Each structure stands twice: as C-alpha cells, then as structure tokens.
Amino acid sequence: MVLVLLAGDMNMNGGISSTAQTLVTIGGVPIEVHGSIVSSHLSFAPPAMEIATTSSSTQLVYINGIGVDRVGDQDTCGHPRNTSGQTFVNVNN
Ligand SMILES: [Zn+2]
Numbered sequence: 001m002v003l004v005l006l007a008g009d010m011n012m013n014g015g016i017s018s019t020a021q022t023l024v025t026i027g028g029v030p031i032e033v034h035g036s037i038v039s040s041h042l043s044f045a046p047p048a049m050e051i052a053t054t055s056s057s058t059q060l061v062y063i064n065g066i067g068v069d070r071v072g073d074q075d076t077c078g079h080p081r082n083t084s085g086q087t088f089v090n091v092n093n
Pocket of ligand 1: 043
C-alpha cells in the first residue's frame, strides 16, 4: 500500500507539484495525477521550454482516465515523489 499524492507535495529534491485535475480531492486538496507540472528544484534547471512533470505508475486507480500519482513514483526529471500531504488514502499497485 502506497500513499496517494496531493497537489503541493514535493519530490525528493523539493520540486512541488501542481495538479492536472480538480475533480477529486482528499481533505479539500486535489489528488495529483500523471502529467502534473513540477516546479523548478535542486538538481533540475530546465531550459526555457522544458518542464518536469509527474509520472504515475499505478495500474489500478485513475481519475478521468489518468493515473493517480503515488509516493515513490518518478517524475520525468528522474526524481521520485517524496512524502504525501495526507495519510489516509493508499493505492495497492
Ligand atoms: Zn527533479
């Protein structure tokens, strides 16, 4: 069981995620899904036209057909997602 991520959660190097959806929330905060934009952060200085995004690896849980992000999923820059801002909702795989 792995915690589901929320908008505003950080990766291991401090990259903060936005979210690509606002339909489903936990405690009023949108759940983060595959393709959410990640802020600039340590060890990632994107050229002007490049951004990092989150990347979901779940095979089970989707919102509007898009996989939810979980703790440990790796962003496109290579940094894994860190701790979640919530501790109630987990995904098995
Ligand atoms: Zn990164």
